Structure formats: structure tokens, C-alpha cells
Amino acid sequence: MTGRVLMLVWTGVSTDTRVLREARSLVDAGWAVHIIGRAVPIDFVAPPGISVSSVGVPPAAQSRSRELSLIERGARWLMLPEHVGRRLAAWQREALIEARGHHADVVHAHDFSALPVGAELAEAWDVPLIYDSHELWSGRPRVGRPTPWRTRRHAGLEARLGDRAQIVLTVGEGVAAALRDRYGWRDVRVVRNTFPQAAPRDQHLGRPSGAVYAGRIAPYRELEVIARASRSTDIPITLMGPTDAQFLARFNPGRARIAASRPTDEVDDVLAAAGLALVTHSDRWENHRLAMPNKLFHAVRAGVPVVATDVGELARIVREYDLGELYRPGDADDMVAAIERTVGRYDELQARVRAAAGPLSWETDSRVLLDAYLTLQVSPSAPGTLGPHAHRTKEGS
Numbered sequence: 001m002t003g004r005v006l007m008l009v010w011t012g013v014s015t016d017t018r019v020l021r022e023a024r025s026l027v028d029a030g031w032a033v034h035i036i037g038r039a040v041p042i043d044f045v046a047p048p049g050i051s052v053s054s055v056g057v058p059p060a061a062q063s064r065s066r067e068l069s070l071i072e073r074g075a076r077w078l079m080l081p082e083h084v085g086r087r088l089a090a091w092q093r094e095a096l097i098e099a100r101g102h103h104a105d106v107v108h109a110h111d112f113s114a115l116p117v118g119a120e121l122a123e124a125w126d127v128p129l130i131y132d133s134h135e136l137w138s139g140r141p142r143v144g145r146p147t148p149w150r151t152r153r154h155a156g157l158e159a160r161l162g163d164r165a166q167i168v169l170t171v172g173e174g175v176a177a178a179l180r181d182r183y184g185w186r187d188v189r190v191v192r193n194t195f196p197q198a199a200p201r202d203q204h205l206g207r208p209s210g211a212v213y214a215g216r217i218a219p220y221r222e223l224e225v226i227a228r229a230s231r232s233t234d235i236p237i238t239l240m241g242p243t244d245a246q247f248l249a250r251f252n253p254g255r256a257r258i259a260a261s262r263p264t265d266e267v268d269d270v271l272a273a274a275g276l277a278l279v280t281h282s283d284r285w286e287n288h289r290l291a292m293p294n295k296l297f298h299a300v301r302a303g304v305p306v307v308a309t310d311v312g313e314l315a316r317i318v319r320e321y322d323l324g325e326l327y328r329p330g331d332a333d334d335m336v337a338a339i340e341r342t343v344g345r346y347d348e349l350q351a352r353v354r355a356a357a358g359p360l361s362w363e364t365d366s367r368v369l370l371d372a373y374l375t376l377q378v379s380p381s382a383p384g385t386l387g388p389h390a391h392r393t394k395e396g397s
Helices: 017-028 070-099 112-125 148-162 173-183 223-230 245-250 264-274 286-290 294-302 312-321 332-344 346-356 362-374
Strands: 004-008 032-038 050-055 106-110 129-133 167-170 188-190 211-214 237-240 257-259 277-279 306-309 324-327
Touching: 004 017, 004 070, 004 112, 017 032, 017 050, 017 106, 017 362, 032 070, 050 070, 070 112, 106 112, 112 129, 112 148, 129 148, 148 173, 167 173, 167 362, 173 188, 173 286, 173 312, 188 362, 211 264, 211 294, 223 237, 223 332, 237 264, 264 294, 277 294, 286 312, 294 306, 294 312, 294 346, 306 312, 306 332, 312 324, 312 346, 324 332, 332 346
Parallel strands: 004 032, 004 106, 032 050, 106 129, 129 167, 167 188, 211 237, 211 277, 237 257, 277 306, 306 324
Antiparallel strands: none
């Protein structure tokens, strides 16, 4: 049985590879998918079979011309949680209104930011709810002043609303175990952020020609460690991805080169040409210890070994499949040593990565997604009306 799926996500959709990958797999299996996102670029063309609508406005662009003064940084630190809360509450209100024109047989809420809207719609329409937790929300990095009471309130809300979901999806075994233990949820299924397999590429022989970090250039990603390591290795290092302007204004990349962000397929080409991926992750936040960065699976798709941070689930997967070498968090000398160990067993590691390309692929993980949908009790029905907003909760309140 298939039907109509309404996905809700507080992102711009166009670069949200998990959302688009899941939607594409559902469409290929016969489902009709509509996505309500936030400030979706007007020139974005959704893949065939997927429709997208946009509510909300993008956050104000930060100036790249100067670093904020100490007073400005203090004011931003103080007010940022309230500002983000107001933006999220506005998006939730507008998403509920937009959803009236997109009655569905399944509501799929991506992350806690969309969960209150998804739970309300699923109850009003009497349809199944899927909660897709892209990270451990309560353990994610915080920017701005601490908000312990709000964090506790959100955890309670996530527990209550997530308990209404027929199925909970998440990105890895670490987050799944935390959700089961914390909330008592039993049906938590792991759909990793893997990529579709690519055609085999010619292998480097002997050693890589460079190392590439392909991800957001922002805090809590061990980029300062990469910068220090760049001064002590003869392997050229490139940092490539979207940037946090204020972080970049204060960041000294050392001998590493900073390059602009590129589309996924072009990133594959850059990784393959260099031959080595840097998959770095802070261990400061609980979510960092439990989650696995997309960069790891991107490296597997490109067929290149990794030098990765020895932290949590990331390290577990690297060890399990022998995808590369690990270094101690925060230790630039140990990163250089890991790079040298990778070079020393480079041909062997390339073979290991190629062997892992099947199990660590979207072809494997999409089956978990589709099997989850097959268990739902779906009865396609005529469009209904949106019920009273009894369960709407504003983050900024």
C-alpha cells in the first residue's frame, strides 16, 4: 500500500541530502511526496516526482567584511536563543497553514523543530506519524547563552510527541540507543546518511596527492587541529564547504587552502583526485559522540581512505570497516601521525574502503526506510481539514 507523504523540515531543502534522498526513494517505491521546507531557494528545482513548498524567511546574512566587536558578540550570544526561537515559532505557524493544502496519508517530521507540527497534523488527519531524528537534539552543539530550562522543556516535549510516532528513524546506532534509553521508545530504526554507490574509480597508487575536509567551515569541527597539522605534514590540505562568516573571520588555516563549496558529485571528484579525506568531529557535545558525519559516507562513496577523529560512533565505524586511521581529539601531532600511518598502508586501506562501499551505501539504508513504510497501516482517504491547534508549541516561549 502506498499513498501521499507530507514531509516537514526546517531547512532550505535544496541542500538537505537526507530529506531529498528519502523522498526520492519513496517516490521510486510509488509514494507521492510533498515537502514543506523553510526559505527554499526560488531557483530550486525538485527532483521528478517530488513537490516542494516554502514558508518562512532565511536568516539575515552576516557580514563577511569584518569580525564582530566584543560588545556585538556579547549581544549576539545573549539574544541568539530568543531570536532562533521566534523564527522557529513563526515557521511552525506558517507550516501548519501551508499544510492545509497538502493532506497526506503519512506525516514525516524531520527533527524536533518539525515534530510539533507533524504531531498535530497526524492527529488532526488521523494518519501515521514518522519522526526522523537527524541528531540527538538535546545533545547538539549550542550557540548563544545556555538555556537549561528550555532544553529540559524541549526534551519533555520530544518524549511526549515522539511517543505518538508509529516509527522513529535516526542516523546511527548511537543516537538510536540514546533515544531508546532516554524515552523508552522501542521501534527506533537506523537509516544512515549514506550515499548512492558510484561507479568504481581508478585507484591512487602508493600515496595520496592531498587531503580534503569537505564539510561546513564552522566551530566544533576540529578545524583548528587541521590548521595546526597542516604546518607539519607534506600532504597538501584543502578545506572545502559552506562557511560560517564569524568563524572564518577569526580562523587561521595555517598552510591549508580554503575552497568554495561544491555540489555533491563535484565533491566526489575532488576527494577522489586528492585520495584522502579528513573526517573530523569535536568530542565536546554528546551529539558529536553519538552521530556520524556525512563526510565519512561521502569518503566511502568516493573510494578514499579517511583520517578521522577518535570519538564515539565515528571511530567505531572506522574501526569496524578499517576505513582509515584515527587521531586523538584536539591533538594536531597525533593527526599528523595518523596521516603518516594512512600513507604507510594506503593501498590496503583503499581496498578496505571499496569493500565497504556496498554495506555503507544508500542502496542498503534505503531498504530500512522502505521496510518501515511497509509496516504502516495506511488507508488513503479524501483530504480532511486541519483541526484546532491544540498541540502547537513555540520554541521561543
